[in-house]
Amino acid sequence: MFSYDGMRQHVLADDEFEVLQQLVLDSSGIVLAESSRRSLLDYLSMRMYQLHLGCFQAYSERLLEDSTELLRLINAATQSYTTFCHDRHHFRFFTNTLLPELAKKPEQELRFWSVGCSTGEEAYSLAMVAQEVLPNIDEWDIAVTATDHDPEALSTAMKGIYPLSQVRHLPARHLLRWFRSLRIGNEEYVQISPALQQVVAFRRLNLLSDWTLPEPQDVIFCRDTLIYFDMPKRAYLIDRLADSLEPGGYLFVGESDRVDIYSDRFEALGNAIFRRCD
Ligand SMILES: C[S@@+](CC[C@H](N)C(=O)[O-])C[C@H]1O[C@@H](n2cnc3c(N)ncnc32)[C@H](O)[C@@H]1O
Structure with missing residues (x-):
């Protein structure tokens, strides 16, 4: 007992x-x-x-x-469920399908939002993959906004220091380019490189408060966050997320999240990926 x-x-x-x-x-x-x-x-x-x-x-x-x-x-x-490049399907689609499509945008400006970013791994993963995949990256203006209501999680996110065990699954090229090694006492850690940190802006935001984002987003990752809310609030938030996307923008949610029963503003692409269709 x-x-x-x-x-x-x-x-x-x-x-x-x-x-x-x-x-x-x-x-x-x-x-x-x-x-x-x-x-x-x-x-x-x-x-x-x-x-x-x-x-x-x-x-x-x-x-x-x-x-x-x-x-x-x-x-x-x-x-503890968050990690770098958390969901295999999502990051495969983001890397192989979505980024090559977004790379055609003539204005060369991309806005990503990690909603319920927890300790920051998802937001840094989006920034890392975008920088790797987009051609002529120096010509692009990329900004990742990452929000959560938990100040402790955000403080960890902003420091960008993680136990080495948390990044072991990443390809070596990611590790070499975007992390530097740290030793604290007897433990091994990695720290996010300044080049990656400057792409991600962390902000405290309670999804139940009256919020707005300054710019429409191309892609929103809202994985494993809607589960915190009852059905009316989920419906309300999914509608607000649609408002926050560019027309045709993409929404990634958690595996068990349903979007279709709350809104007809999205087309389902499979694997909990949705596209704003209004
Ligand atoms: C499981 S984590 C999601 C991690 C990340 N999105 C991923 O999939 O890797 C859920 C996050 O939602 C945040 N959250 C819960 N309720 C919230 C609210 N009302 N406003 C903002 N964030 C909230 C929690 O603090 C937590 O960090």
């Missing part, structure tokens, strides 16, 4: 993890992976201490009656 007593942590038992998996699945459609179990244990210890809850049973009852608490848990559990 999981409990918090003083500074002692115990394991999160199978049945307790299953309770959390079910609660998160029912409310958001997200399936908590086994790999999130360890980080959830740390989160639960901290949260139960803050809430003065002595056992898992009390915490799970709190989750049932307090939707904000459940959202916090989902937030904590999904934070």
